[in-house]
Amino acid sequence: MKSSNLTIRDLPRIERPREKLLKYGPERLSDQELIAVILRTGCNGVSVLTVAQNLLKSASFDKLSELTCHDLRKVSGIGSVKACELQASIEMGRRLFQNKKVTIAQLLKPQDVFEHLKDIRESKKEHFIVFFLDSRNQQIHREIISVGTINASLVHPREVFEPAVKYLAVQVILAHNHPSGYLEPSDDDIRINKRLVEAGKILGIDILDHIIVSAKGYSSFKEKGLL
Numbered sequence: 001m002k003s004s005n006l007t008i009r010d011l012p013r014i015e016r017p018r019e020k021l022l023k024y025g026p027e028r029l030s031d032q033e034l035i036a037v038i039l040r041t042g043c044n045g046v047s048v049l050t051v052a053q054n055l056l057k058s059a060s061f062d063k064l065s066e067l068t069c070h071d072l073r074k075v076s077g078i079g080s081v082k083a084c085e086l087q088a089s090i091e092m093g094r095r096l097f098q099n100k101k102v103t104i105a106q107l108l109k110p111q112d113v114f115e116h117l118k119d120i121r122e123s124k125k126e127h128f129i130v131f132f133l134d135s136r137n138q139q140i141h142r143e144i145i146s147v148g149t150i151n152a153s154l155v156h157p158r159e160v161f162e163p164a165v166k167y168l169a170v171q172v173i174l175a176h177n178h179p180s181g182y183l184e185p186s187d188d189d190i191r192i193n194k195r196l197v198e199a200g201k202i203l204g205i206d207i208l209d210h211i212i213v214s215a216k217g218y219s220s221f222k223e224k225g226l227l
Contacts, residue, residue: 007047008036027143031061038089043077051077055086065090105139107131110220113173113211116142120177122215128155128176132169133208141167155192157199164205172200174210174221183212183219185226193221 008016014023017033026034035052042048054076059067064086072083107113113131116139120127125147132141145159164172174196176189185193193210200207210221221227 007042007049024147025144032056035086038085039078039082043079043082046077048077051075051082054078065094106137107133107139107173107208108137110209110211110218110223113175113209114213114218117175117177117211117213121213123177124179126176126179128174130160130163131173131175132164132167133171133173134168135170137171137208140169155196157196160196161199161203161205165203169205171206171208173208176212178212178214181214181216183214183217185210185212185219185221185224190226193226197227 013019017029017036020033021029021037029037032049032052035055036048039048039051042051046054055064055072055078058071058075069080069083069087072078072086073080078086105112105116107116116131117129120129127147128145130143130145131139132143134140141163143163146155160172160174163169174193189210189212193207197207207227208222209227212219212221
């Protein structure tokens with residue numbers, strides 16, 4: 001999303017924000033792409049991606065909730081309707097967060113991680129997921145790093161640890177599913193895990209465990225002595 005003149009139609013279909021969200025989930029979208037999905041269309045000849053970019057230039061993503069409708073309407077491409085849509089989305093997120101009745105997930109055991117991976121246990125595609133944790137093993141963020149056959153080119157240390165730095169995580173738990181149901185780590189799984197552990201040591205971010213899941217159960221690298 002680097003060009004200020006880029007439109008949705010300029011992108012390959014799979015790179016378009018809405019299609020990308022449907023395929024990978026909202027975790028894989030950038031701040032600009034999330035805003036573009038909410039706004040849906042551009043305005044007065046300005047593409048929706050450019051409008052989203054203009055908005056992020058006027059305020060950082062974590063400061064958007066502080067903008068009033070009047071502030072939002074000062075952004076090129078945002079009128080009254082889009083300002084209301086943005087404020088309604090932000091307010092809904094705020095209320096959901098405030099009304100959340102469960103505490104932040106504390107991931108202490110492989111079973112805890114297994115319980116938080118119900119969405120991929122029976123998937124026909126491999127999903128590589130990272131849980132980003134604070135010093136008390138509390139989940140700060142969860143992100144899908146790749147979807148498809150897991151290999152070193154898809155699961156690169158940069159993709160794993162860039163969010164860790166962004167969210168100030170001090171440790172992470174890796175996880176992926178085996179659609180075959182076979183829970184033993186493959187040679188590729190072990191190679192990738194070793195590479196990520198080495199990268200984590202350089203950055204000072206510990207990998208607490210690597211969990212493989214399927215509909216049948218789970219397997220822990222730590223319990224197998226592979227960490």
